[in-house]
Amino acid sequence: MRPPALLRLGRVFALTAFALLVAPQGIAPAQSSADPLAFDAPHKRITARFGETNALVTFAVTNVSRVPVVIHDVVPSCGCSVTTFPAKPWTLPPGARGAFSVATDVRGKTGSLLKTVVVQSSAGARQLTYQVDILEPANPADRARNQSLAKTDRQAVFKGDCARCHAEPARxxxxxxxxxxxxxxxxxxxxxxxxxxxxxxxxxxxxxxxxLQWIAHGKPGTLMPGFWDKAGGPLTDVQIYSLVEFLSSR
Known part of the structure; x- marks a missing residue:
């Protein structure tokens, strides 16, 4: 039987999903006639591990005007980044929401990279920025020390230096x-x-x-931590359920 807290998490997720399904799909009020596209963030910060091939960032966009907006292209600032979006040209009807992603080649790179993309649309051009922080590789001595800490405190992987690999990349x-x-x-x-x-x-x-049980609460007596933010982990309810759906559909 699932713990009461986990049952509440399930009920909250179910109610949230139902609310999204039945919510009116009317046209969102426009911010201004000059800014019909609303992005989930003008700047994002992501992490990549040393040795990975690509770092992926996703931007969501909503047409908050009362007329269709056509996105002609999403142009990255350099040749090491590639953008992916639904169509070219991509038409967003009034009130519609979509997303595009940018993959940046991080092979052989270290430190932090600051990149830009320009969204070119029928409403004009809009520049967005993102930062890729490339994590330094952990040495064997550090890994052994961190595993020792995890044996006494499963949630230790989300604290201190360990958070660089186990918490920050999930943002x-x-x-x-x-x-x-x-x-x-x-x-x-x-x-x-x-x-x-x-x-x-x-x-x-x-x-x-x-x-759901394993991801949210982990497993006592092992190194598996609980990832639910209400149990000391880094993941929100929505993130946990997105993992449940992904793993269940593989």
Whole structure:
């Protein structure tokens, strides 16, 4: 039987999903005639691990005007970044919401990278920025010390230096992207520790409740921490359920 807190989490998610389904789909009020496109953020900050190929950032956009807006192109600031969006040209009807992503090649790079993209539309041009922080590789001595800490406190992976690899990369991510950032670092690592299970070779097919319990609260007596922010982890309710859906559909 699931703990009361987890049951409440499930009810909150279900009510939120229902509210989104039944909410009126009317036209959102325009901010101004000169700014018909509203973005979820003008600047984003993401992290990538040393040795990764690409860092992916996603921007959501809503047409808050009363007329269609055509996005002709999304142009990155350099050749190491590639943008992906639904169509070219991409028409957003009044009140419509969509998203586009930018993949930046981070091979051989260190430190922080500041990048821009320019959204070219029938309403004009809009510049957005994002920063990629490339994490330094952990040395074997640090890894052994961190594993020792985790044996006494499973939530230690979200604190101090450990947070750079286990908490910070999860910011703003959902579904498959979140799995790669928060789960794959251990479960799909090239040199996966023997005590870390291969999630694609489990003895029995997991249910959604199984994934929800493991992700939100972890497993006492092991190194598996609880990722739910109300249990001391870094993930919100929405992020946890996006992982549950992703893992259940693989």
């Amino acid at each position: 703003g991510k959902l579904g498959k992207e979140l799995f790669s950032a928060a789960c794959g670092v251990c479960h799909e690592a090239e040199h996966r520790a023997t005590m870390v299970p291969d999630l694609q070779a489990l003895k029995r097919p997991p249910s959604r409740d199984y994934w």
